[in-house]
Amino acid sequence: xxxxxxxxxxxxxxxxxxxxxxxxxxxxxxxxxxxxxxxxxxxxxxxxxxxxxxxxxxxxxxxxxxxxxxxxxxxxxxxxxxxxxxxxxxxxxxxxxxxxxxxxxxxxxxxxxxxxxxxxxxxxxxxxxxxxxxxxxxxxxxxxxxxxxxxxxxxxxxxxxxxxxxxxxxxxxxxxxxxxxxxxxxxxxxxxxxxxxxxxxxxxxxxxxxxxxxxxxxxxxxxxxxxxxxxxxxxxxxxxxxxxxxxxxxxxxxxxxxxxxxxxxxxxxxxxxxxxxxxxxxxxxxxxxxxxxxxxxxxxxxxxxxxxxxxxxxxxxxxxxxxxxxxxxxxxxxxxxxxxxxxxxxxxxxxxxxxxxxxxxxxxxxxxxxxxxxxxxxxxxxxxxxxxxxxxxxxxxxxxxxxxxxxxxxxx
Amino acid sequence: xxxxxxxxxxxxxxxxxxxxxxxxxxxxxxxxxxxxxxxxxxxxxxxxxxxxxxxxxxxxxxxxxxxxxxxxxxxxxxxxxxxxxxxxxxxxxxxxxxxxxxxxxxxxxxxxxxxxxxxxxxxxxxxxxxxxxx
Numbered sequence: 274x275x276x277x278x279x280x281x282x283x284x285x286x287x288x289x290x291x292x293x294x295x296x297x298x299x300x301x302x303x304x305x306x307x308x309x310x311x312x313x314x315x316x317x318x319x320x321x322x323x324x325x326x327x328x329x330x331x332x333x334x335x336x337x338x339x340x341x342x343x344x345x346x347x348x349x350x351x352x353x354x355x356x357x358x359x360x361x362x363x364x365x366x367x368x369x370x371x372x373x374x375x376x377x378x379x380x381x382x383x384x385x386x387x388x389x390x391x392x393x394x395x396x397x398x399x400x401x402x403x404x405x406x407x408x409x410x411x412x413x414x415x416x417x418x419x420x421x422x423x424x425x426x427x428x429x430x431x432x433x434x435x436x437x438x439x440x441x442x443x444x445x446x447x448x449x450x451x452x453x454x455x456x457x458x459x460x461x462x463x464x465x466x467x468x469x470x471x472x473x474x475x476x477x478x479x480x481x482x483x484x485x486x487x488x489x490x491x492x493x494x495x496x497x498x499x500x501x502x503x504x505x506x507x508x509x510x511x512x513x514x515x516x517x518x519x520x521x522x523x524x525x526x527x528x529x530x531x532x533x534x535x536x537x538x539x540x541x542x543x544x545x546x547x548x549x550x551x552x553x554x555x556x557x558x559x560x561x562x563x564x565x566x567x568x569x570x571x572x573x574x575x576x577x578x579x580x581x582x583x584x585x586x587x588x589x590x591x592x593x594x595x596x597x598x599x600x601x602x603x604x605x606x607x608x609x610x611x612x613x614x615x616x617x618x619x620x621x622x623x624x625x626x627x628x629x630x631x632x633x634x635x636x637x638x639x640x641x642x643x644x645x646x647x648x649x650x651x652x653x654x655x656x657x658x659x660x661x662x663x664x665x666x667x668x669x670x671x672x673x674x675x676x677x678x679x680x681x682x683x684x685x
Numbered sequence: 686x687x688x689x690x691x692x693x694x695x696x697x698x699x700x701x702x703x704x705x706x707x708x709x710x711x712x713x714x715x716x717x718x719x720x721x722x723x724x725x726x727x728x729x730x731x732x733x734x735x736x737x738x739x740x741x742x743x744x745x746x747x748x749x750x751x752x753x754x755x756x757x758x759x760x761x762x763x764x765x766x767x768x769x770x771x772x773x774x775x776x777x778x779x780x781x782x783x784x785x786x787x788x789x790x791x792x793x794x795x796x797x798x799x800x801x802x803x804x805x806x807x808x809x810x811x812x813x814x815x816x817x818x819x
Contacts, residue, residue: 524718525721664740665740670738671717674706674713678708678709678710682709
């Protein structure tokens with residue numbers, strides 16, 4: 274039993290690295306991914322019984338390459354490709370040394386491919402989790418609460434879209450590389466948020482998803498140690514994940530930052546996050562993830578909500594607004610401004626957001642919070658109720674309903 | 686056999702029960718805990734397939750399309766908002782009696798003063814496999 278658990282972990286670790294090599298060798302990512310699925314299936318039936326091979330990556334490369342060659346050869350009408358297959362056929366007599374050493378660039382090219390901008394976010398997430406994360410289709414389907422057949426189809430369509438885009442299996446260069454890296458970071462961040470914020474699914478599955486996002490960012494960070502935004506994203510995730518043990522109460526109820534028991538926060542993750550953001554920060558170029566990580570760091574370093582350095586947070590939101598402004602950043606800046614200069618200042622900053630965030634539950638919730646701080650209980654109750662009506666998160670709806678009820682009860 | 690247990694926004698037959706916005710925080714918490722415990726019980730017994738709550742009826746939209754002109758999308762609020770679906774459970778149970786028993790439990794969720802709100806639950810069997818005998 275334990276041995277199988279070991280080879281399962283081994284397989285998950287080895288498969289993405291092997292896939293990267295096979296995809297580059299054959300220049301066909303979609304077919305390589307299919308072949309790797311078959312190789313993994315074979316491994317899952319052989320390894321537990323016969324023991325894992327000396328070099329799991331080499332074994333997978335060998336088996337998947339053979340599948341690729343078989344497939345290419347069977348398409349006999351295509352003579353040119355047949356010749357290609359013959360030229361690329363792995364050496365006979367089992368996996369050679371060279372097979373076992375994937376190029377670091379291959380692994381990077383793999384994740385860049387999976388997060389290709391030709392894909393919708395949902396497709397990129399699914400493909401990344403399977404091809405880079407080594408999760409099974411069933412596991413991904415369970416994490417997103419969709420039927421396995423639906424998830425299989427989503428992945429297959431994603432691969433077709435990549436094929437149709439004609440994107441070669443290689444690292445993009447220059448400006449394109451920067452842009453593609455941004456979509457990679459965005460996709461990983463979405464995976465993390467799904468695992469951290471979503472109310473769907475059980476807590477364990479969600480923690481695993483967040484953990485997977487952190488693992489992906491860690492490997493990206495070790496491949497691109499000099500990129501400050503990769504470091505920024507890793508730090509942001511670590512500093513956010515650190516609060517997981519304190520963020521929900523019994524019955525899955527939501528506990529906001531201000532009310533969390535900070536002694537439950539993971540010291541270990543906070544320390545690593547602080548170190549990571551410090552190193553990224555020292556590199557000069559300031560980006561959105563570094564700024565968000567710095568804000569998370571300011572919260573994590575405060576012994577209480579009141580002791581929080583709101584001035585620093587306000588300044589950081591100001592910077593973030595300039596680097597990557599959007600109405601949600603402005604809303605958070607308004608809340609920070611209220612903590613520094615009083616609720617009236619925050620409410621004034623919310624006013625210009627009426628149009629861009631009209632009807633959004635976060636705008637109602639922020640206004641409710643600031644009205645409550647300002648002592649306008651009646652208005653706060655109706656804003657909390659409006660926010661509860663509009664949120665699409667059940668724990669948040671409950672939190673807002675109870676908040677409104679409590680405030681109403683206090684006033685009677 | 687699978688059953689879908691549906692409840693709409695109205696359908697509270699205990700007339701003493703006002704909208705949740707008039708309940709105390711403790712009453713809301715007790716109601717939420719009751720629903721959650723029922724889901725946990727169904728999970729433990731291997732009966733829960735799915736349980737979902739829907740966003741408020743004010744957020745609902747109706748779409749009608751004749752496949753010729755532009756689709757007609759109607760926004761809320763709707764006068765019949767109380768008849769809109771609020772949420773559902775799908776359960777996989779051994780007998781219709783068990784589905785009714787679960788519905789009865791859901792119906793008796795507590796409201797103000799801990800009194801059962803007598804929520805009306807619609808119990809519908811989900812179409813099954815042709816020829817399946819269970």
